Amino acid sequence: MIVMIEWILAAIGIAGFGLAGYWDLKSTEFPDWLPYSMIILALAVRSVFAWLSSDWGILTSSILVGVAFLAVGLAMYFARQWGDGDAWLLGALGFLFPNPSGFAYFGFFPFPVAMLFNFFLVAFIYIIAYSVVLSLTRPDVYRGFIRSFRREYKGAVMLVGGTTAAYLIFLVTMFLSFRLAPPSPLLAASFPALIAFIVVFSRYGMYIEKNLFKRRIPVSRLRAGDVPVGGKWRVLRPAEVKALKRRGGHVWIKEGVRFAPVFVIALVVTLLFGDVFSLLLGFV
Structure with a gap:
């Protein structure tokens, strides 16, 4: 039964994070409902299996780790490191996979710690590659x-x-x-x-x-989902775009790294290789 639940959650994670990455690369944004839906599905699936197996740890572990991951994500959002959508995607990662049940896990550190490390390692490599490729065009x-x-x-x-x-x-x-x-x-x-x-x-x-991750555009070209320069990283809502267009003029918007693909890559890396940090240091 545990193996079945993990494959269901893996399918939800790969599909959800894959869609987020695709939409982010295509249009620089993904819908707010996507990470919310992933969290709701994770809790629903875990609730069903917790009830069937009379093991409520299946659900409580998801809540504890998911809230912790979401707190890390929101802290990075308020530190202006990424958008609120990325924060909720990180939370979804924790709600879906608080433990490695059903998957072979090799590592020195607890699974949630390894998942976070793998995520930031993949993010670091991804940002390097993204920035280098982008700078080659300029x-x-x-x-x-x-x-x-x-x-x-x-x-x-x-x-x-x-x-x-x-x-x-x-x-x-x-x-x-x-x-x-x-x-x-x-x-x-x-x-x-x-x-x-x-x-x-x-x-x-x-x-x-x-010098590169921003550009000045006329407000007539502004659209919902653009991120204004200054303040916390947040996307403009349709009502805000309409108000700015009525005002006229130009506005600076951010052109940050399209970060959502990191989530699906980090998930696959963790499920396949476990604790990458331990592998690098020779602990495993």
Whole structure:
């Protein structure tokens, strides 16, 4: 019975997140009802199986993890990192899959923690690929970033050097005090390069967000779902679009990363490979 419920939930997740990704890539938005429907279906399916098996943990685990994921998503929304739709999609991920019941799971960390890590890892790789491909269409933006980064080069070197020194001190302290060595020497040795990459890419991300991920359009071309520059990341409702069109003029809108495809990719990665973090560190 547990295997059956997980396959039903997997079908709901892959179909729902797949549709969200498709609509996001096609029109930069997906309907609000989609993540709400996924959450309702997750709770309905889990309620039925909880009643049939007399195990209400099937439902309570979904509620606890789903609310926690939704809280993380809404926190990122209020921090202006993504839209409210993405926050509810993250919540749907938690309501659907609070545990790996019915699927083989390999990992050191609890399943919800691994799911979150896999999600952010996939998101990081996706954003890198998306940003690089997008910037290749605008060579002037790439050249502008190089000029901008030259002014911050010394600060970046100091940040990488200081972080690497702190990391080495930590490794030496752990070995001398507890005889603990890093599980992967190769990963430990690559730490400086990883930090350097993160520093450079974070600067690159801020630069392209400021110079590439926005455009000025006449209000006559504005449509519901566009995201205005400034304030929290939120889409314009039809009534707001009508009011702006009556006012006339131009408006700046955001052209952020079309992020919804990350959810279906992260779900498939987790169901197939389990805890990617543990795999990378050699724990599994």
